[in-house]
Amino acid sequence: MIYLDNAATTKVKKEVVDAMIPYFTEKFENPSSIYTPSREIAKDLQDAREYLAHTINADASEIYFTGSGSEADNWAIKGIAMAKKAKGRHIIISKIEHHAILESVKTLEKLGFEITYLNVDKDGLVDLEELENSIREDTILVSVMTANNEIGTIEPIKEIGAICHKHNCLFHTDAVQAYGVLDIDVKEDNIDLLSTSAHKINGPKGIGFLYVRKGLMISPLINGGNQEQGKRAGTTNSALIMGFKKAAELKFQTKDEDNKYILGLRDHLMDRVLKEIPYVRVNGSVEKRLPANMNFSFEFIEGEGMLLKLDALGICASSGSACTSGSLDPSHVLLAIGLPHAIAHGSLRLSIGKDNTLEEIDYVCDNLVKIISELRSMSPLYEDFVKKEGK
Numbered sequence: 001m002i003y004l005d006n007a008a009t010t011k012v013k014k015e016v017v018d019a020m021i022p023y024f025t026e027k028f029e030n031p032s033s034i035y036t037p038s039r040e041i042a043k044d045l046q047d048a049r050e051y052l053a054h055t056i057n058a059d060a061s062e063i064y065f066t067g068s069g070s071e072a073d074n075w076a077i078k079g080i081a082m083a084k085k086a087k088g089r090h091i092i093i094s095k096i097e098h099h100a101i102l103e104s105v106k107t108l109e110k111l112g113f114e115i116t117y118l119n120v121d122k123d124g125l126v127d128l129e130e131l132e133n134s135i136r137e138d139t140i141l142v143s144v145m146t147a148n149n150e151i152g153t154i155e156p157i158k159e160i161g162a163i164c165h166k167h168n169c170l171f172h173t174d175a176v177q178a179y180g181v182l183d184i185d186v187k188e189d190n191i192d193l194l195s196t197s198a199h200k201i202n203g204p205k206g207i208g209f210l211y212v213r214k215g216l217m218i219s220p221l222i223n224g225g226n227q228e229q230g231k232r233a234g235t236t237n238s239a240l241i242m243g244f245k246k247a248a249e250l251k252f253q254t255k256d257e258d259n260k261y262i263l264g265l266r267d268h269l270m271d272r273v274l275k276e277i278p279y280v281r282v283n284g285s286v287e288k289r290l291p292a293n294m295n296f297s298f299e300f301i302e303g304e305g306m307l308l309k310l311d312a313l314g315i316c317a318s319s320g321s322a323c324t325s326g327s328l329d330p331s332h333v334l335l336a337i338g339l340p341h342a343i344a345h346g347s348l349r350l351s352i353g354k355d356n357t358l359e360e361i362d363y364v365c366d367n368l369v370k371i372i373s374e375l376r377s378m379s380p381l382y383e384d385f386v387k388k389e390g391k
Contacts, residue, residue, distance in 0.1 A: 002360045003316045006200075006292055007149055007177060007351035012243070013202045019246035020204065023239035031236050032227065041238055048245035052209060055248055056194065057185040064210045064228045065241055069176040069197030072210040073100035075221040075232070076172045076193045080141045081108050082219035084170075088138030089113045094126050094155075095336040096148055098174055102332075118144070123285035124153035124337050128163060135167040142171050146178035146194075150333040150349060151284030152293025154182065161190025170216070176200055176208070180251040181259065181290060186211060193218075198240070203247030207240035258354045263291040265352050265361050270294055272365040277372050283334060283347065292353065297339060298346040300382035301375040306348060309371045315364055318349045342381075 003011070023041070031041040050060040066072045081091065091108065093101055095117045105115045116134045118126050126144055135142070142164045147154045157173055164171035172193035175184060180201040186194060193216070197208035212218055212231075224233025251258075273280060279299040298306070303319040310317050319331070330344035350364070376382040 001314045001316060002356070002364060004350045004352060004356065004360075004364065005316045005318050006353040007152075007349065008318055009199050009205065010202045010353060011355070012199075012204055013247065013250060015250060016203055016243045016246045020239040020243040023242055027238065031238055032225070045236065045238060045241055048241050051245055052248055053211075055184075055252060056179075056211060057187055058211050059214060061229070062186075062211050062214050064212060064232055065236070066195075066208045066210055066232065067206055067234075067237075069174070069195050069200075069208045070098075070100035071221070072195035072197070072208050073098065073174055074104050075210055075218070076195060076212075077101060077104040077141070077143060078108065079218040079221055080170060080172070080193070081111075081113060083217045084140040085113075088136075088140045090116070090136055090139045092116045092118060092131065092134050092139060092142045094118045094120060094144050096120055096124055096150075096153075096333045097143065097145055098149055098176070101143055101145075101174060120153075120336055122337050123288070124148055124151050124283075124333065125285065125288070126155055126160065128156065128159055131160060132163050132167070135163070135169060139167070139169045142169060143174070144171075145174040145176075146182065146184070147175075147290050147293075148284065148333060149177045150331055151295045151337070152177075152290040153284040154178070154288045154290065157191070158189045161192075164192075165190055177290060180248065180255065181292070186213070192216060198244040198247055201247050201251045204240050204243040207237060207244045209244075254354075259291045261354055262352050262356075265356055265358060266291060266294050268358065269350065269352070269361050269365065272362075273368065276365070276369050280372075281343075283337065283339070292351050294350045294352070296348045296350075297334070297343045298348065298372055299343055300379045300385065301346045301372060303346050303348060305375050306346070306371055309374070310364075310367070313367050315367070318351075319347050 027041050029038045029041060031038050031045055049063050053060045053063045093105055109115055118130055120126055144155050144160050146157050161171040170192040173191055174195045176195055176197045179196040192213045194211040199205040220231050222233045227233055227236055281297050283295040283297055330341050334344035334347055
């Protein structure tokens with residue numbers, strides 16, 4: 001199997017599994033209890049919190065563990081909305097946010113909140129002038145992701161945060177794809193809230209964190225016990241938190257080296273596809289892009305057929321976000337950057353990991369050339385196009 005869907009999830013490293021096992025077995029006690037074994041686990045968890053806070057230049061007290069990046073996104077949007085509704089009910093997001101953000105604001109719209117959806121350009125970049133012009137007296141929050149999960153475009157986060165603070169509104173960023181890949185400093189980047197998830201950096205699924213700037217009021221999303229400073233109820237998942245810490249330690253130790261290696265593979269992939277397959281475009285910014293991400297649109301084909309043929313060859317890829325893999329609708333991200341429905345349907349996302357090799361990339365390219373040719377040979381649209389071109 002050749003796995004090229006690392007934007008969807010990543011393989012958990014053995015070192016991460018080893019770090020978690022003791023907290024399923026001999027260190028199984030509830031860290032909220034007061035007896036000695038529990039206090040020892042609580043200390044381990046505090047160490048993990050401090051380390052993860054350090055990776056974004058935050059304080060440990062500003063890190064709140066969640067069950068996923070989606071929960072962190074939901075909490076940031078809904079928690080701020082509930083806490084700040086007396087000040088205003090206007091929220092701004094971009095049109096290419098993750099569905100965790102999009103669905104959260106839809107829920108708030110039903111509760112009387114007003115949402116402004118920012119346009120993006122052909123590369124997926126937010127227009128800073130449009131953002132500033134969209135902020136009103138009653139704007140309480142702006143949410144723009146650090147890097148897009150489908151097309152890999154990296155947004156000007158620092159500038160967006162500065163504009164928000166200039167106009168006295170809060171800034172949240174979904175950094176699920178960017179954490180462990182890009183340098184993030186919540187203070188330098190003017191970030192008030194930030195979402196992450198462990199399973200994108202070779203950690204376990206089911207654990208993430210929400211950074212909430214010190215002194216910021218946010219309403220709980222999950223009520224119950226007094227865990228996470230009384231803000232997020234539920235028995236603390238010691239094993240997954242320790243797995244998150246270990247995954248982050250490993251990731252940050254080799255981040256720059258990994259990025260350089262992965263970027264080399266990605267550029268080789270892009271170069272071959274663009275040279276060897278006609279009527280194809282790269283979606284997203286080429287310069288301002290996550291190293292691992294490559295997103296193509298191939299004209300005159302359906303993406304589903306392409307994915308099935310790749311799968312038959314042992315190649316794992318996707319046509320967009322893993323959260324919408326069962327949908328027949330074209331990607332909202334690709335439509336937002338101006339692609340027609342017909343071309344958006346023929347999209348392919350390949351996301352590379354450091355375990356991939358140049359030989360694997362060449363194998364994928366060799367077969368992709370054949371697959372696109374086969375699919376186009378069965379397409380009436382392509383046949384008509386060729387006839388017109390011939391004239």
